[in-house]
Amino acid sequence: MAASVRPGIRATGATAEHLGEQVLCIPRRTIFPDGAWHGLVTTGLERVLRTIRAAAEYRPRGLVEDDPSQQQVIPYCIVRHDDDTYLLTRRLRSSSERRLHHLYSLGAGGHINPGDGVGGDPVIGGLRREWSEEVRCAAPATASLVALLNDDTTPVSQVHLGLVFLVEPRSGRVVVRESEKLEGEVLALEAMRRHYLNMESWSQLAYDDLVAGAPDRACRSPLVVELEPAP
Secondary structure, three states: OOOOOOOOOEEOOOOHHHHOOEEEEEEHHHHOOOOOOOEEEOOOHHHHHHHHHHHOEEEEHHHHOOOOOEEEEEEEEEEEOOOOEEEEEEEOOOOOOHHHOOOEEOEEEOOOOHHHHOOOOHHHHHHHHHHHHHEEEOOOEEEEEEEEEEOOOOOOHHHEEEEEEEEEEOOOOOEEOOOOOEEEEEEEHHHHHHHHHHEOHHHHHHHHHHHOOOOOOOOOOOOEEEEOOEO
16 A cells, blocks of 8 residues: 555555546445445435445556546535625636636536645535635535535546535635636626526536525535635
8 A cells, every 4th residue: 555545545556656546436336335326416425435445446547537437536526606606617728627618617626636634524625625726715615525426428528527516715705726727706696697598517517506596505514514715
């Protein structure tokens, strides 16, 4: 076991130096023992967290990008401000994920890497790192796990599993940090509707859920993470 990997989560892939970063994955048959569902679900969150912590592995990203038998675990942060506006971003051509160029996204986040699990929970570590890398937020924020997201309708979405966090800053506005890769704006849901057809599939599913009234601020979350300011 690599020294940087948390017990219970294993690093694999001897050719990782040729295939890029290692990312946290869980076998599809393990995370979906009764068959895969589609969309967002708000039940079974604690079971999925336990399963990820016990059975997930780090694998070379180059080996799993086109392998639907492995689900790459993605903390997916939906930013909601206190006036019920949301951060919407659009991926520019310089973004690393070519399959999502020019599409709009309601979520900020990314892969979990081995360093995220050093001394603690890799899900929390990955969430905090991605938050500090992708956005600027002058105030502390609270991130609550509110749903799981699965979508097998596109090649990129079928190899990822979303851990959907609702992130609410204490004050101010959240803006994108990587302006060379992303552009962002803060919009109410109704104003965001005009971009719906150009949203990535995960964001369309999340948008539909938000319009339907979920997640509610009063809902109980099995994982609540306090995020430091990201100036």
